[in-house]
Amino acid sequence: MERTPPHPEMDRFDLQRVLEALVDPVRRSIVAQLDAAGEDIACGAFDISVSKSTATHHFKVLREAGLIRQYYVGTSRLNALRRTEMDQAFPGLLDAVIPARAAGR
Amino acid sequence: MERTPPHPEMDRFDLQRVLEALVDPVRRSIVAQLDAAGEDIACGAFDISVSKSTATHHFKVLREAGLIRQYYVGTSRLNALRRTEMDQAFPGLLDAVIPARAAGR
DNA sequence: GTCGAAATTCGATGACTATCGTACTTGTGC
DNA sequence: GCACAAGTACGATAGTCATCGAATTTCGAC
Known part of the structure; x- marks a missing residue:
């Protein structure tokens, strides 16, 4: 079985999809932690307050939106x-939405 | 009866609230039309595809988020x-989210 | 091969919300 | 006053989604 899940190409990024992904606080926190760390992080190593199955769901949404x-x-x-x-697809969006970035980088 | 509805002050703007408002395509369209027009617009003069009562709901959400x-x-x-x-509150956010703005201003 | 760790899949559930139609309020004009 | 126009308020409804637990898969280590 293929273990690499599908990822959208950059030219298929959809603003609606991206916003729906970023509107959830848990998912925004995941993005923020990735950005702050500056390195790749395993699913289980995030500081989030939901069960593992819920976390899987959030990662899937982020992946299908093209964020991760x-x-x-x-x-x-x-x-x-x-x-x-x-x-490149949505200039300024992540900067505006990630608190650490918004607050003077 | 007071006819001026409550508006949040700028220092009470909440990113979560703003994102929840902007994630809806109808509301984002309202914001985009206001931005493109450069002038104030009456509720009934927008090009939106929902009933009047639904429009009222959207305007309320936008207002309570501080967007309008x-x-x-x-x-x-x-x-x-x-x-x-x-x-000022969320630099770059509207630019990133309003298509006309994002596409080279 | 067996065990444990990491993560996914699969319902099920509860909450939220966009939508609508109807009734109501408010203001303008006659 | 009356009629009309512009919105709002109020349920009601249907669809979506975040959440969870239990069962399953996949891989590494022994």
Whole structure:
């Protein structure tokens, strides 16, 4: 079975989809943690207050919107923020939505 | 009875609230039309595809998030985009979210 | 092969919300 | 006064979605 889930190409990014992903506080927190860390993070290593199955759901939404890229390393699934692509598709959006960025970088 | 509805002050703007308002396509269209027009517009003069009662609901959400200011002139209620305040509170957000703005201004 | 860790899948559920029609209020004009 | 126009308020409804637990898959280590 293929273990690499589908990711949208950059030219198929959809603003509506991205906004729906970013409107959830938990998902926005995931994005913010990825941005702050500056490195890829495993699903289980995030500081979030929901169950694992709910977390899986959030990662899927973020991935399908194009905000993150997911790949396996062993049993862990690493998450990478697609910041460059997002910035190109929707300039200023992530900066406006991630608190740490908005607050003077 | 007081006819001026409550508006949040700028220092009480809440990102979560603003995003919830902007995630709806109808509301984003209202904001975009206000931005493009550059002048205040009456509730009934927008190009939207929902009933009047639904429109009222959307205007209320936008107002309570701080995105628009509403005031009466006769039986009409005019809507003004609070762009300056929004730009100050969340720099780059409206630019990123309004298509006309995002597409090279 | 067996065990445990990491994550997904699969319903089920509860809450929220966009939508509408109808009734009502408010103001203008005659 | 009356009629009309512009919006609002009020339920009601249907669809979506965040959440969870339990069962399952996949991989690494022993």
